[in-house]
């Protein structure tokens with residue numbers, strides 16, 4: 631079966647699908663012709679679905695995606711610039727969580743939304759490990775502390791500059807700064823050889839963390855956590871990640887204990903115009 635088909639009763643030959651296809655695998659021999667796949671289309675299609683999503687007539691169907699599979703973009707739901715600015719500026723890293731687990735359906739929704747992030751070649755390379763058991767989050771945080779202690783012993787100067795000594799001291803006095811007492815941690819991992827793994831997974835985690843407040847949830851990147859997964863084999867094994875994967879990011883999730891009241895300032899941008 632051909633990669634896509636065009637309903638000639640609907641197609642007005644406007645060439646939008648040809649112009650928008652990222653891989654340039656849709657062609658029209660002339661403005662009188664209907665769009666057709668190039669001979670190498672199956673090989674190069676990145677399954678982004680843009681051709682189906684962009685056609686104003688709903689004339690083009692991929693062999694795995696029809697216009698009916700794709701909800702219409704609701705123009706009446708478009709946000710104002712002011713709304714989006716407040717939304718983006720009010721997302722905060724949360725470090726004090728309620729002692730309350732997050733419902734499974736909310737965690738599933740976060741992962742679903744993360745999957746709409748951009749990724750190089752639309753590879754969507756992320757795999758997700760959700761540590762749902764709060765006791766296990768604490769145990770894993772303890773393993774991160776083991777790693778930090780090892781680094782402190784080997785290279786105290788680096789450990790000091792990386793903040794490890796303060797974090798370990800806090801742990802010893804009963805304060806958990808690795809996962810900040812969050813009930814859950816979500817780890818994005820993927821093939822260690824995928825060149826865009828760090829960017830793709832960071833973007834997916836960002837989608838997740840931007841969406842989380844709409845479900846009443848707070849998040850915080852777990853920098854100590856995910857770097858330790860890659861540096862400390864016992865932790866990697868405890869998570870059960872595939873041997874040829876690496877952790878590309880981790881994020882704590884839970885219900886925030888406090889509500890932020892103001893939008894803090896950020897540095898002025900460093901920009902060069904040429």
Ligand SMILES: Cc1cc2nc3c(=O)[nH]c(=O)nc-3n(C[C@H](O)[C@H](O)[C@H](O)COP(=O)(O)O)c2cc1C
Nearest residue numbers: 721722723724725807808810850851852853854855
């Ligand atoms: C890659 C990365 C790693 C981070 N690691 C940690 C961490 O281990 N612990 C923590 O409390 N915050 C961590 N953060 C959160 C940053 O400290 C936070 O984003 C920054 O202070 C700005 O605050 P905001 O997110 O509320 O705007 C991390 C953020 C990023 C992007």
